[in-house]
Amino acid sequence: MSGTLYGIGVGPGAPDLITLRAYRLLTAAPVIAWPAPEGGDSFARSIVAGCIRADHVEIPIRVPMRTERFPAAEIYDRAAGEIAEHLDAGRDVAVLCEGDPFFYGSFMYLFQRLSGRYPFEIVPGVSSVMAGGAAIARPLAARNEVFSVIPAPLDDDRIEAQLHACEGAAIIKVGRHFGRIRALLGKLGLTGQCCYAERLTLETQKLVPLDAMTDDDAAPYFSMILVYRGGEGWSLPAPKR
Amino acid sequence: MSGTLYGIGVGPGAPDLITLRAYRLLTAAPVIAWPAPEGGDSFARSIVAGCIRADHVEIPIRVPMRTERFPAAEIYDRAAGEIAEHLDAGRDVAVLCEGDPFFYGSFMYLFQRLSGRYPFEIVPGVSSVMAGGAAIARPLAARNEVFSVIPAPLDDDRIEAQLHACEGAAIIKVGRHFGRIRALLGKLGLTGQCCYAERLTLETQKLVPLDAMTDDDAAPYFSMILVYRGGEGWSLPAPKR
Numbered sequence: 001m002s003g004t005l006y007g008i009g010v011g012p013g014a015p016d017l018i019t020l021r022a023y024r025l026l027t028a029a030p031v032i033a034w035p036a037p038e039g040g041d042s043f044a045r046s047i048v049a050g051c052i053r054a055d056h057v058e059i060p061i062r063v064p065m066r067t068e069r070f071p072a073a074e075i076y077d078r079a080a081g082e083i084a085e086h087l088d089a090g091r092d093v094a095v096l097c098e099g100d101p102f103f104y105g106s107f108m109y110l111f112q113r114l115s116g117r118y119p120f121e122i123v124p125g126v127s128s129v130m131a132g133g134a135a136i137a138r139p140l141a142a143r144n145e146v147f148s149v150i151p152a153p154l155d156d157d158r159i160e161a162q163l164h165a166c167e168g169a170a171i172i173k174v175g176r177h178f179g180r181i182r183a184l185l186g187k188l189g190l191t192g193q194c195c196y197a198e199r200l201t202l203e204t205q206k207l208v209p210l211d212a213m214t215d216d217d218a219a220p221y222f223s224m225i226l227v228y229r230g231g232e233g234w235s236l237p238a239p240k241r
Numbered sequence: 242m243s244g245t246l247y248g249i250g251v252g253p254g255a256p257d258l259i260t261l262r263a264y265r266l267l268t269a270a271p272v273i274a275w276p277a278p279e280g281g282d283s284f285a286r287s288i289v290a291g292c293i294r295a296d297h298v299e300i301p302i303r304v305p306m307r308t309e310r311f312p313a314a315e316i317y318d319r320a321a322g323e324i325a326e327h328l329d330a331g332r333d334v335a336v337l338c339e340g341d342p343f344f345y346g347s348f349m350y351l352f353q354r355l356s357g358r359y360p361f362e363i364v365p366g367v368s369s370v371m372a373g374g375a376a377i378a379r380p381l382a383a384r385n386e387v388f389s390v391i392p393a394p395l396d397d398d399r400i401e402a403q404l405h406a407c408e409g410a411a412i413i414k415v416g417r418h419f420g421r422i423r424a425l426l427g428k429l430g431l432t433g434q435c436c437y438a439e440r441l442t443l444e445t446q447k448l449v450p451l452d453a454m455t456d457d458d459a460a461p462y463f464s465m466i467l468v469y470r471g472g473e474g475w476s477l478p479a480p481k482r
Binding site: 007009011012014015016017018019020021023024100101102103104105108111115120122123124125126127130131133134135137138139140141142143144145146147148149150151153154158161162165166201 | 248250252253255256257258259260261262264265341342343344345346349352356361363364365366367368371372374375376378379380381382383384385386387388389390391392394395399402403406407442
């Protein structure tokens with residue numbers, strides 16, 4: 001009997017925003033694999049650090065964040081091989097995924113290599129996009145509004161067309177594209193309807209109206225800009241706290 | 242000291258897909274409010290039924306599902322009034338929200354009426370959209386793909402334009418629009434790239450390739466069609482299970 005491959009969404013960052021199922025499976029799995037940048041800490045691991053015991057076997061999957069030339073095939077080949085050894089030996093392996101496993105995550109690269117050979121289960125997680133709605137305390141989308149998730153690395157024309165076509169949007173992976181995206185949103189007259197967010201749900205969370213930011217502000221890779229185009233959901237008065 | 246209003250995402254349906262935070266707050270709150278159809282059971286309440294005790298005060302918010310003429314202002318006025326009485330008396334009130342509170346939910350109508358007067362906290366939840374990705378075991382979106390959530394009640398032209406503009410999409414609230422949406426996807430040549438889903442994560446989950454369905458199939462309001470337009474995330478080989 002081979003072990004089971006679990007793709008586990010660990011949510012946006014706060015340790016108590018993992019699901020009961022994720023908690024149970026992480027506690028039970030003897031092997032935990034997690035993504036990390038080269039030579040840095042794993043964000044996914046930090047979220048569930050409280051669940052990890054000394055007797056857990058841990059498999060770091062270190063991927064350079066510097067370029068966008070994903071997938072780094074040989075890195076995922078090697079990690080899949082290491083995971084497969086545990087699965088072959090009958091040990092379940094839980095792969096930690098920031099947010100949700102199949103929503104802009106790197107879990108697909110491991111899943112692609114292993115799912116044809118081993119039983120698997122995917123545990124959906126709270127996406128940072130939903131954490132964004134909770135943080136700004138406004139609906140991301142309501143009733144018959146269209147909501148789009150738009151990666152910032154896309155070119156301006158594509159992003160502009162997308163923004164025109166939806167009522168609400170999350171522009172994700174802002175990072176080094178911040179200045180360009182901010183300029184584009186300004187050109188479109190949307191700056192006043194945008195909110196910049198990073199490290200959502202963490203104590204270090206940053207949540208700033210876009211018009212209060214300058215091009216000098218540095219944005220990490222995992223940052224987003226929430227855009228509200230005046231759809232019904234967004235027209236609520238700003239709540240007092 | 243007034244009580245706190247909690248908007249609590251209870252996830253897509255499986256009781257163990259609520260977050261640790263939702264579980265803790267539901268257990269601690271003396272008052273729990275939940276939406277339900279007129280004369281029917283509350284889906285949100287059923288998800289967390291295991292957390293509800295006899296000493297919990299429960300506030301049903303019964304809204305007719307028959308029409309789309311939301312918001313039913315007088316219903317939400319009355320529910321907000323009832324909740325406000327508890328908050329004024331210093332009792333916390335947890336409002337149950339299917340999926341995520343601010344992602345196409347009705348919580349906004351209560352929030353709009355109460356958030357200016359009372360402290361609040363929003364607990365994001367696992368959206369049924371992410372549960373869809375886990376169920377079909379394929380990425381909803383990857384790398385620089387655009388993902389859109391498209392309500393089925395929109396007219397065909399709008400939906401067609403949206404589908405052309407994204408790599409992945411979830412058409413939600415399919416319900417009585419099933420035949421029309423299926424015909425539209427057929428016209429666009431997308432039927433073979435679509436999966437129909439209802440009651441995601443429940444034991445009664447239904448997950449069917451769209452081309453295996455007929456117009457005679459009835460779809461409940463909370464059903465969705467996941468569309469994959471051949472983006473990189475969707476080009477994975479179908480996994481064996």
